[in-house]
Ligand code: 13P
């Protein structure tokens with residue numbers, strides 16, 4: 325039997341090796357709140373989609389290592405096209421981005437020429453390239469409110485975020501693309517109600533990618549940053565039911581070490597307590613080892629056609645200038 329040796333030696337101290345490579349390549353590590361705790365702990369900046377897009381636009385590092393999913397790294401590349409943007413696992417996708425294939429989306433936009441196209445950043449660069457405005461869950465209401473009320477809007481790809489924005493703005497003239505997040509769509513209302521009944525004092529924190537029947541139980545609806553802020557401003561000894569991807573609880577625990585955090589169960593989770601049941605399978609593809617490997621080999625890197633970058637930049641910059 326022939327034993328195959330790995331072509332690279334495996335560092336015993338991954339964290340130190342990552343720090344060394346970071347310095348060598350003048351790199352910055354950006355991590356989304358849904359990343360594994362050990363990745364969040366290595367990051368220079370942790371944030372929601374909007375905070376990370378701003379960091380990507382402002383950094384003076386030569387290399388951006390984006391610990392998140394593909395559309396987030398693409399957004400960083402669009403904002404900093406001359407930098408190297410690395411994604412530890414190129415397969416880290418997003419069901420929302422997949423739900424709006426570029427050719428179908430373009431045809432939909434062309435069929436509604438009188439509509440302003442507002443696109444959630446959870447979309448591909450090609451979809452952003454045929455959009456007027458981008459939004460994140462942090463600023464979607466603000467961006468939509470900046471568009472004259474009589475102007476019809478085509479909102480894509482998340483039907484639930486779109487529904488929430490419609491509710492918040494009172495705007496009826498929003499046509500919604502029927503995409504959804506495979507993580508936020510599958511929380512169980514019955515099990516959530518059972519959990520609320522068991523913990524009557526708990527604050528219920530819900531991401532707006534959840535459907536309305538889940539959102540109606542919320543004390544706070546907001547982006548991952550908004551939910552974290554609710555913990556920071558809430559009772560330090562309180563109980564919080566977290567209805568979003570559980571990676572965010574790592575930062576919530578640091579913000580309120582004495583508080584109790586309960587994960588809301590999904591329709592596929594076992595009844596009773598739930599631990600890491602509703603993880604995003606894409607976010608969780610990145611590991612510390614892949615982070616080290618991508619810094620070591622400077623790949624996988626994001627590459628985009630210059631014309632896509634040029635066209636997709638405009639709706640993102642409009643968004644950043646509004647909120
Ligand atoms: P946030 O912008 O709220 O962090 O959301 C990103 C995301 O992918 C939620 O599923």
Ligand code: SF4
Pocket residue numbers: 393417418419420421446505506507508533569604605606607
């Ligand atoms: Fe996409 Fe949902 Fe995962 Fe966020 S949680 S990256 S919206 S699949």
